[in-house]
Amino acid sequence: MNTPLIEPRTTRLQLRQWQPPDREAFAAMTADPEVMRYFPAPLTRAQSDAMADRCEALMEERGWGVWAVERLEDQQFIGIVGLHVPQAQLPFSPCVEIMWRLARHAWHQGLATEGAQAALAVGFDDLQLPEIVAFTTSSNLPSQALMQRLGMVRDENGDFDHPALEAGDPLRAHVLYRLSAAKFKAR
Numbered sequence: 001m002n003t004p005l006i007e008p009r010t011t012r013l014q015l016r017q018w019q020p021p022d023r024e025a026f027a028a029m030t031a032d033p034e035v036m037r038y039f040p041a042p043l044t045r046a047q048s049d050a051m052a053d054r055c056e057a058l059m060e061e062r063g064w065g066v067w068a069v070e071r072l073e074d075q076q077f078i079g080i081v082g083l084h085v086p087q088a089q090l091p092f093s094p095c096v097e098i099m100w101r102l103a104r105h106a107w108h109q110g111l112a113t114e115g116a117q118a119a120l121a122v123g124f125d126d127l128q129l130p131e132i133v134a135f136t137t138s139s140n141l142p143s144q145a146l147m148q149r150l151g152m153v154r155d156e157n158g159d160f161d162h163p164a165l166e167a168g169d170p171l172r173a174h175v176l177y178r179l180s181a182a183k184f185k186a187r
């Protein structure tokens with residue numbers, strides 16, 4: 001059953017459903033070792049396409065999810081931003097997380113913050129979620145800084161070892177940030 005798509009627009013970005021031409025740019029982005037620095041490994045083309053397919057299907061089903069991000073000035077795909085229900089059993093499950101990943105050429109321009117704010121607005125205003133979380137490996141300071149800019153607060157008791165990563169993996173230790181609807185609406 002298809003649900004009407006929610007496709008937020010900001011001053012500079014369109015968060016939208018995936019389109020076939022996005023696959024090539026997404027594959028290049030997820031193959032970039034610097035973009036994937038805080039993930040276990042860059043993705044192969046097949047892994048990247050499978051992830052894009054899942055994002056597209058979940059968006060088709062729910063009407064929201066992990067959007068393809070298009071820069072309005074040139075209609076260029078620059079990455080992904082969205083809301084996701086993690087499949088892994090995490091200590092704080094069930095939850096909805098906010099996530100983002102941009103191509104290097106789109107870094108340091110405030111675009112991740114702008115897109116993430118639009119995603120949070122969908123989560124709290126349209127979906128009426130009581131809370132949205134974000135988590136990342138403890139060494140990913142750039143993402144933690146973005147979480148803080150979004151008004152998210154680190155849950156010091158929420159740090160956890162990601163169950164999808166093996167003991168000894170330097171990326172296994174994760175930090176958890178939370179944002180309540182009340183705090184979002186008070187900003």
